[in-house]
Amino acid sequence: MNQTPTPPDRHDNDHWLVRPATIRKLWIGLGIVLALTVLAQALVPIKGYFGADDWFGFAALFGFGSCVAMVVIAKLLGVVVKRDERYYDD
Amino acid sequence: MIDWLPPGLILLAGAVLVPLTRGWLRTAVVLGAPLVTLWAIWQLPDGVSLTAPFLKYEIELIEASAVRRLFATIFAIMSFVGGLYAFRQARSYELAAALAYAAGAVGVCFAGDLITLFLFWELMAIFSTVIVWCGGTERSRAAGIRYAIMHLLGGVILKVGIEGVVIHTGSIQLQPMLATNFDTWMILIGILINAAAPPISAWLADAYPESSPTGSVFLSAFTTKTAVLALILLFPGEPVLVGVGLYMIFYGIIYALLENDARRILAYSIVNQVGFMVCAVGIGTQTALNGAAAHAFAHIIYKALLFMSAGVVIYRTGLSKCSDLGGLFRTMPITTVCGIIGALAISSFPLTSGFTTKTLISEAAIGESLALVYFLLTAASAGVFLHAGIKFPWFVFFQKDSGLRPKDAPWNMTAAMLLFATLCILMGVFPQPFYALLPYPVDFDAYQPAKILFYLQLLLFSGLAFFLLLPWMQRTLTISLDTDWLWRVLFLRVAAWILQGGSTAGQVLVSAVGDRLAALQQWTGRHWGRDGVFARSWPIGTTALWIAILLSTYVLIYYR
Numbered sequence: 265m266n267q268t269p270t271p272p273d274r275h276d277n278d279h280w281l282v283r284p285a286t287i288r289k290l291w292i293g294l295g296i297v298l299a300l301t302v303l304a305q306a307l308v309p310i311k312g313y314f315g316a317d318d319w320f321g322f323a324a325l326f327g328f329g330s331c332v333a334m335v336v337i338a339k340l341l342g343v344v345v346k347r348d349e350r351y352y353d354d
Numbered sequence: 355m356i357d358w359l360p361p362g363l364i365l366l367a368g369a370v371l372v373p374l375t376r377g378w379l380r381t382a383v384v385l386g387a388p389l390v391t392l393w394a395i396w397q398l399p400d401g402v403s404l405t406a407p408f409l410k411y412e413i414e415l416i417e418a419s420a421v422r423r424l425f426a427t428i429f430a431i432m433s434f435v436g437g438l439y440a441f442r443q444a445r446s447y448e449l450a451a452a453l454a455y456a457a458g459a460v461g462v463c464f465a466g467d468l469i470t471l472f473l474f475w476e477l478m479a480i481f482s483t484v485i486v487w488c489g490g491t492e493r494s495r496a497a498g499i500r501y502a503i504m505h506l507l508g509g510v511i512l513k514v515g516i517e518g519v520v521i522h523t524g525s526i527q528l529q530p531m532l533a534t535n536f537d538t539w540m541i542l543i544g545i546l547i548n549a550a551a552p553p554i555s556a557w558l559a560d561a562y563p564e565s566s567p568t569g570s571v572f573l574s575a576f577t578t579k580t581a582v583l584a585l586i587l588l589f590p591g592e593p594v595l596v597g598v599g600l601y602m603i604f605y606g607i608i609y610a611l612l613e614n615d616a617r618r619i620l621a622y623s624i625v626n627q628v629g630f631m632v633c634a635v636g637i638g639t640q641t642a643l644n645g646a647a648a649h650a651f652a653h654i655i656y657k658a659l660l661f662m663s664a665g666v667v668i669y670r671t672g673l674s675k676c677s678d679l680g681g682l683f684r685t686m687p688i689t690t691v692c693g694i695i696g697a698l699a700i701s702s703f704p705l706t707s708g709f710t711t712k713t714l715i716s717e718a719a720i721g722e723s724l725a726l727v728y729f730l731l732t733a734a735s736a737g738v739f740l741h742a743g744i745k746f747p748w749f750v751f752f753q754k755d756s757g758l759r760p761k762d763a764p765w766n767m768t769a770a771m772l773l774f775a776t777l778c779i780l781m782g783v784f785p786q787p788f789y790a791l792l793p794y795p796v797d798f799d800a801y802q803p804a805k806i807l808f809y810l811q812l813l814l815f816s817g818l819a820f821f822l823l824l825p826w827m828q829r830t831l832t833i834s835l836d837t838d839w840l841w842r843v844l845f846l847r848v849a850a851w852i853l854q855g856g857s858t859a860g861q862v863l864v865s866a867v868g869d870r871l872a873a874l875q876q877w878t879g880r881h882w883g884r885d886g887v888f889a890r891s892w893p894i895g896t897t898a899l900w901i902a903i904l905l906s907t908y909v910l911i912y913y914r
Binding site: 278279281282294297298301302304305308309310311313314317321322323324325326327328330331332333334335337338339341342344345346347348349351352 | 604607608611612614681683684720725728729732733736737740752755803804807808809810811812813814815816817818819820823826827830831832833834835836842843
């Protein structure tokens, strides 16, 4: 019987870590870990030193917000200071 | 029986012996000199133990204390592990320069007075320049010259300050001071130049990435950290350092985010990390100074580890740009794991050395009720994870498949990386033996559940931000201008504009200066030229006659 060969998944030969299935699992895993670290605050109260830092999920929000702010600032500064890498050679 | 040997001298002797030896003997010198130095460091008694007369001063070549010993210890460990990393790949003159550079750093650690400090400070400047030049490329030659100019300038400023203090106080003692007058400001600026503080932080990211893959490992360790020690000894509690440190912290993060070159990312990250230490010295309490010293110790280890992993990549592929790299984890598992451990440590992830040392600095800010400083340090901790903790390993080892399949590190480089990776984790898991080495007693537990949870939230959500913003982080073939643009481009353009007489003002200036120069040249030629009055040959008798006349006149005037 003539069987049509199934086309091989182009990711099959790649390293398992970079296959889409693994990456999807990693994202799910990350999501669970992130949720757990915030929810754990219900069991382990975080002591605040300056008011806001004992809010529920403060560190999570502060870390995320600071990083977004820094990337945006870098992006804006980049408009002014970025040059072609041969700038000083020319 | 000698109770102790000057530790710096042992490294210096090693530096002299390296070019004179070959094969296993050279290896023994490269690895043995730092180990003997480490032994010697721990034989030194506290207080001054070696003095020497210099001009009219009694300089104190060796003065030991807990904080000095701590810095010297990590410098010796760094020389040993750096030597292990480099001895099969680096050229002998680079290894010799590295040992001499380390000798300067250890010398600074034990300098009991300002003159000795300055001597070893300059020794470091000279041999670190040699290491930059060992990069062997046209770019490293030019970067080395810029580096040397900057450090010689820093040395002159430091010297002016030292001279001022010595003249105005009569003391060469190395003792705590505040920047209150011209002299002390000059000393502070001289030291801050070596710490890569603003506005001239650019020298670091300009020079270090141009050195060889092995050279940058040594460069990452000594210059900036001796500056931190000098600040601890001379300017504890100097308020201006808090602001300077915070600026360095955010400057390092922002520029590292913009950068494409793997080693330049790590170089900016040095400025960022030294910023934490400078800020801590500015806070100036015992906890803060403990934090600065501890963080310097831990930083040398994980930063060298990061430079080692980047060095292996460059050694194997010849490439250092993130845009050319990626996917190397497939064939370089050890280098990848070691790079990740270094990246986690620099991000102060729990169970790594960064966590047990950087939290001391935050604790100091809490202790002094410095709310703004505390929140900025916390935001910066998130930023460190962003630029060094994830960005560096992600773009170098993962990201995309660049198609490169290089071999993993040679055995000696692997051994060096594994040693430092182990230390990063040991110091993170068992911090107490390390805390015992700090200058002041430590009553601090980094592993309170609430603190661990706080940092996990902070860092993991920073990681989320990185991957969500990844499209904005894709690397471009660009560099970022810094203040060094002023002297690398603007000054040259202005000079060229004036010299080309590009304007009436320029022409007037050029002609005025030119006329004066021409007149000066004529006058000089008339008097000192071929037939000038000062260039003529005179008969010896005439000379004797003139001397006799002058002496007689002098005697007559004297006896009147």
